[in-house]
Amino acid sequence: MINDVNKLNPMIREAERFLRNFHEENGLPLDEYEERMQQVITLIRETGTYTHTFEELKYGARIAWRNNSRCIGRLFWDSLEVIDERAAETEQSIADALLRHIAYATNEGRIRSTLTVFAPELSDRSNIRIWNHQLIRYAGYQTAEGIVGDPASIAFTEQCLQLGWRGQGTKYDVLPLVVQLNGREPKWFPIPEAYIKEVELVHPDCEAFNQLQLKWYAVPILADLVLDIGGIRYNAAPFNGWYMGTEIGSRNMADIDRFNELPAIADVFGLDRTTNTSLWKDRAILELNTAIIHSYKRNGVSIVDHHTAAEQFMRFMKREQDQERSVNARWSWLIPPMSPAATPIWNQSDLEECPVKPDFSAQQCPYETRKG
Numbered sequence: 592m593i594n595d596v597n598k599l600n601p602m603i604r605e606a607e608r609f610l611r612n613f614h615e616e617n618g619l620p621l622d623e624y625e626e627r628m629q630q631v632i633t634l635i636r637e638t639g640t641y642t643h644t645f646e647e648l649k650y651g652a653r654i655a656w657r658n659n660s661r662c663i664g665r666l667f668w669d670s671l672e673v674i675d676e677r678a679a680e681t682e683q684s685i686a687d688a689l690l691r692h693i694a695y696a697t698n699e700g701r702i703r704s705t706l707t708v709f710a711p712e713l714s715d716r717s718n719i720r721i722w723n724h725q726l727i728r729y730a731g732y733q734t735a736e737g738i739v740g741d742p743a744s745i746a747f748t749e750q751c752l753q754l755g756w757r758g759q760g761t762k763y764d765v766l767p768l769v770v771q772l773n774g775r776e777p778k779w780f781p782i783p784e785a786y787i788k789e790v791e792l793v794h795p796d797c798e799a800f801n802q803l804q805l806k807w808y809a810v811p812i813l814a815d816l817v818l819d820i821g822g823i824r825y826n827a828a829p830f831n832g833w834y835m836g837t838e839i840g841s842r843n844m845a846d847i848d849r850f851n852e853l854p855a856i857a858d859v860f861g862l863d864r865t866t867n868t869s870l871w872k873d874r875a876i877l878e879l880n881t882a883i884i885h886s887y888k889r890n891g892v893s894i895v896d897h898h899t900a901a902e903q904f905m906r907f908m909k910r911e912q913d914q915e916r917s918v919n920a921r922w923s924w925l926i927p928p929m930s931p932a933a934t935p936i937w938n939q940s941d942l943e944e945c946p947v948k949p950d951f952s953a954q955q956c957p958y959e960t961r962k963g
């Protein structure tokens with residue numbers, strides 16, 4: 592289809608690969624593909640870029656999810672909802688679209704897997720950056736008495752403070768949305784409380800646990816990855832699924848360098864912390880994870896336990912193999928952080944990871960490298 596000169600242009604090559612897959616997988620006629628490709632080549636030649644149709648965008652975003660080697664939840668890749676906000680071109684209209692994403696995805700707890708796509712990066716001067724790691728996340732403050740809040744948020748919280756934001760200084764202050772356009776000074780926007788769904792943790796059979804007053808937010812909305820489709824880099828393309836309980840119970844709240852709640856939980860249950868052999872950490876992790884699944888369910892907030900998620904992943908693998916597609920996988924990320932050997936993914940350690948597009952990948956953090 593494309594001649595040797597066009598093959599030298601990396602964007603044309605990427606576009607060709609993507610559009611061929613798009614047409615093939617969706618069973619579209621060959622002449623439609625050829626016509627579209629001709630149009631895209633002309634556009635890239637004349638303007639240095641091209642614009643995806645909404646259908647291409649939706650397909651590309653779904654395939655990026657399907658391709659993501661670290662995600663155990665990919666059985667549902669085909670149901671990702673895509674919101675096109677490529678027309679948003681001020682900080683305010685982008686922030687408004689982010690709030691709409693939060694509301695749509697949260698859906699009063701019946702979480703919808705959603706991706707919002709903003710205009711792609713064209714150059715340093717035409718570039719949208721969302722500074723948040725996730726749209727909803729707790730602040731972290733370094734204080735004389737130690738860290739308050741989420742230690743993983745300290746650097747970003749400092750940036751927010753420098754920009755003029757003020758938190759209340761609690762363990763669970765939700766950070767503002769921070770949007771930067773074209774390398775200019777970023778703007779911050781508080782998230783109105785009504786948008787933030789949180790779940791207070793209660794234990795199904797331990798009253799004392801509830802006094803710990805633990806909570807977590809309902810929807811994890813990753814905002815700092817770049818979505819690459821057909822050679823176009825969408826570096827503002829936040830997306831969410833729903834939580835697997837262990838993300839919160841075995842990592843966010845359990846890790847020593849995160850909320851580090853295990854000692855307090857062990858004490859509530861009267862476990863012996865003077866010796867490893869009491870397995871107090873394991874028992875505390877189990878009770879915490881039990882409380883998380885119980886509380887999310889009780890509040891009607893979507894959540895999946897790691898056994899069910901692992902079974903779903905096995906079904907995903909089977910389905911992909913039936914379609915003669917290979918499954919891109921990083922085993923160390925796919926096994927859950929709790930009882931991994933009790934899930935069927937444990938025996939899949941020979942799964943392989945390879946570069947495939949469309950994909951989500953990390954991009955340079957906009958603030959650590961910021962001068963001045």
Ligand code: ARG
Binds near residue numbers: 833834835843
């Ligand atoms: N592990 C991250 C967190 O705990 C969220 C990553 C995305 N998770 C998801 N279930 N889609 O906040």
